[in-house]
Amino acid sequence: MKITDVKTYITQLPGRGPWQFVEVYTDEGLTGLGECTWSAGNFLIQQVVESVKPLVVGQDPANIEEIWQLIYRRHLRIGGRGPVSAAISGIDIALWDIKGKALCVPVYQLLGGPVRESVPLYTHVQDARQDATIDEAIAMALATKADGHQAIKTDPFLDMTTSGRFKGASLVEKLTPAAISYAVEWVSALREALGPDFELMIDAHARFDVASAIAAARALEPLGLTWFEEPVPQESYVALKEFRENTNVAVSVGESLFTRYDFVPIFEERLADFVMPDIAWTGGISELRRIAAMAESYYVPFTPHDAIGPVAIASTFQVCMATPNLYRQECLHNWFDDFATIVTPMFEHHDGAIWPSDRPGIGIELIHEEVERHAVSGHMS
């Protein structure tokens, strides 16, 4: 079998995405589906996929590892990460999909077989910055709990920060005392509404300087958080270490780290209690599996990030089914109805979990008419 083409599609449903999908075509009629969505970088990633196409077309799609290494090593001098690792991700997922289809088995069977009946999820309520009131967040949290979910994440931090003229443009922000007080109020209200045993995570989205992140963590410590996610920006392991040494909250990081190599200091320096790589950014099914195995050897739970499109969640699910040190897979459960309009069949989900099927590969296909109907102008193929 030979790869004959690689195509990308950027599509945006109202209020969602935009999502970027990859399809790898073969001369035997099998097609593989992947995703490499990155909202701010979709067109850049699309350019990378186009530029690596000559490396991929003509190859045997069974040689997943060889193709992964070929693209990564060719771009190592410019880091191999970001748009490159995202492009690799989309292609890698599609190649695993082809392999599963060729062998008539779900991808999780190729990864060693299932180690669980289903994959437990965690989901979101509104973030404080989304103009929601605390009462609205509580209402959504209670509805989510009633729907069968047992774990929820929220960003409780308002934009009551000081960061000068680059506010909102990823310059490191400092939380004000008022912002920390509001975060405590936000999380306390959710804790009271959901009860002491419900899992609550918070996400700082890598925004804050070390001192105010530490102050926030200390204020939130009594509220029984499952984790405090990305308390400081991702570039500095030293900053994360300083946060670790001065707080008593569990830390989750990884959505901003790409390839297994970025995770080495996290494990070696004991910088996180959970790791959360994203399948569409860090290097696909192959790399997600490797990072999970690294985490296992340090007794760190694996809890993959997943807040983009339906192909990412379906392929992450395949890895989670076969991964012993899984904690929970992330999802945005209120996007599932939209997923069902552009992929078929929609994966089975209920009771706060995704359930396996016997469908080969990653188990879903794009509904091309819908992808095209919502195509974002400017896409290349």
Ligand SMILES: [Mg+2]
């Ligand atoms: Mg996050």
